[in-house]
Amino acid sequence: MARSSAQAREPGAPTLLSIGQVLARLTAEFPDLTPSKLRFLEERQLICPARTESGYRKFSPSDLDRLRFVLTMQRDHYLPLKVIRGYLDDLDAGRAPELPGGSTFASPSILSTERRFQRDELVREAGATPQLLNDAVSSSLIAATDLYGEEALAVLRSLVELQRSGIEPRHLRGFRAAAERELGLIESALIPVARRKDASSRAKAGELAREIAGQLEIVRSSLIRSALSRLDP
Incomplete structure (x- = not known):
């Protein structure tokens, strides 16, 4: 992989994070993330954290964005690691590759700003009604929670369009x-x-x-x- 992390920190460089700090920042979004998973992704050359003289891994903000991108592609798009790595290699080489399914991203960092919605916000953003969301939850199409993510928004928007064709959540x-x-x-x-x-x-x-x-x-x-x-x- 073209990208590599520096072994030593330059003056004025951003603060580097330990494995524990990375987990503290990401486990709410990715509950199955563990130190073993981080090491596994490093073995597969998806991430390349810096190392201290004692051999401890240190993650930069760009490492964190890259890791969030990898985990999001796995969770939301079920992409194999070899596909994600190929995509990142192309990005590192200055190309603008396309992922399977037609999704194109200019940079992994865009996924670091995924929005979260309260119930009323989700309904408004999707152009839905509160009843449609209730029906989606009761039909197990959207999980009931305090905060909803982009995936729930995409599903609810699809349900709005399906409802216009006479397809209700109960049909699904x-x-x-x-x-x-x-x-x-x-x-x-x-x-x-x-x-x-x-x-x-x-x-x-x-x-x-x-x-x-x-x-x-x-x-x-x-x-x-x-x-x-x-x-x-």
Whole structure:
């Protein structure tokens, strides 16, 4: 990977963070983040923190933005680490690559400002009604919480558009059941790795789960496109 972190801190350089400080800043957003996960991502060359003379890892603000980007791509887009690393390598080389699905980002740091919405704000931003959000929650399409993120906003906006076509949240309850079935498939596939109790295996299990979820998404999208083609006159 083209990017590397300096071993020594230059005068006037931004404050570097320890692993514990990184976890303190990110675990609210990414609860499954652990020191083992950080080391795993470093082994895969997704992040390159600086090292002190004693060998302790130190993370700069740009390392933090890069880490948040990687974790967001895993969580929200189910992208394998090799795909994320290829994207970051292209960014480091000065190119403007496109991620699978057509998403293009100028810089990983843009993901550090993800908004959070209270209930009324979410409804207003989505152009929805409070009842539509209630229906989405009762149909298990959006989780009930005090603060909602960008993903909840995207789902609620989609539900607004679907409602205009006569599709209500109650019609989509089967989506939750389908997601649970997919989760069962993923858990079955992870059994050989999950039996190993070491931290590295747990990190690998998390990555494998996201890879499988991404492949299932490709198959699902293909089936839907195939079915839609039969509707063409």
